[in-house]
Amino acid sequence: MDQPYIYVKDVRETHVQADSILSKTLQNDERSKVIQFCFAPGQELSAHTAPFPATLYFAKGEAALRLGADHQEAVEGTFVYMTPNLEHGIRAKTEVVMMLTMLKNPPAPDRGKAG
16 A cells, blocks of 8 residues: 555445445455445345455445344444355445455464463
8 A cells, every 4th residue: 555544534425326336445455455335225235255254334324234144234333243254245225335344364363472
């Protein structure tokens, strides 16, 4: 990354066209990737998996979530942590702005240090 930081004043200030999903990568390096998703009402990402742990943060709107076999509701302020390979899907009930953070190449667990 050429810049020492990324600044987005308000991730909620975006407009998505009807019947579409807009995604914008805000940050990407060897450790993590942050993507802003904007869903028009009724739009859906069908169930899928990812090889990385990831978080979802809902900054705006309401959505129905599938997390493994569970179904949950997301509203403004909802946070979700997902383990690798968890099948998940999202359907927007209203206009939704969601932040996805993928944790790529996480450090190995600390097995204890001698000393």
